[in-house]
Amino acid sequence: MKLPLSLAVLATPFALAACTPEAPPPPEPETVSVDPCGAARYSHLIGQTSPTISVPEGQMYRIAREDRPMTMEMIQDRLTFIVDSRGKLLSVSCS
Template sequence: MKILFLLPLLAACVTGPAPVPSDDGCGAAGYAGLLGQNIAAVTLPADLNHRVIGPNQMVTMDYVESRVNFETDIVGTIMRVTCG
């Protein structure tokens, strides 16, 4: 009987993943034209806060609103551009 009383309290303690803002604070949409190109063949601004993420590559889970993420496939083709 005590367990049934505690279940609602335990459920209130469970939290999901932190929400990722949906806005384009880093300007990723401006780099959408690079999709399908090889990351080695593109020229990015020298002051651009970015990172290139390859397949199965470990990355930090921190969210940096101004950082542009270029996700590539195994041969370096840009598959996705996001903020974070």
């Protein structure tokens, strides 16, 4: 029994594909730290009015009022403390 020529032509790519080596697995994504600046250390101060905040030497930080303009560049290692007009700490985040 002879295979028709068209069937042999169509089967060739499948036969060759079975012989090719398996593609390498995709690289694993880099892990991103959820708290790169250590904002969680200050979460217990949220809700306090005029809390005493000690920031380690060399740590970038800023204190911003909620009703004032603030730059929006993202610096993951910088702590951002948001306070209201009375000095109550509203949030601490990395930005």
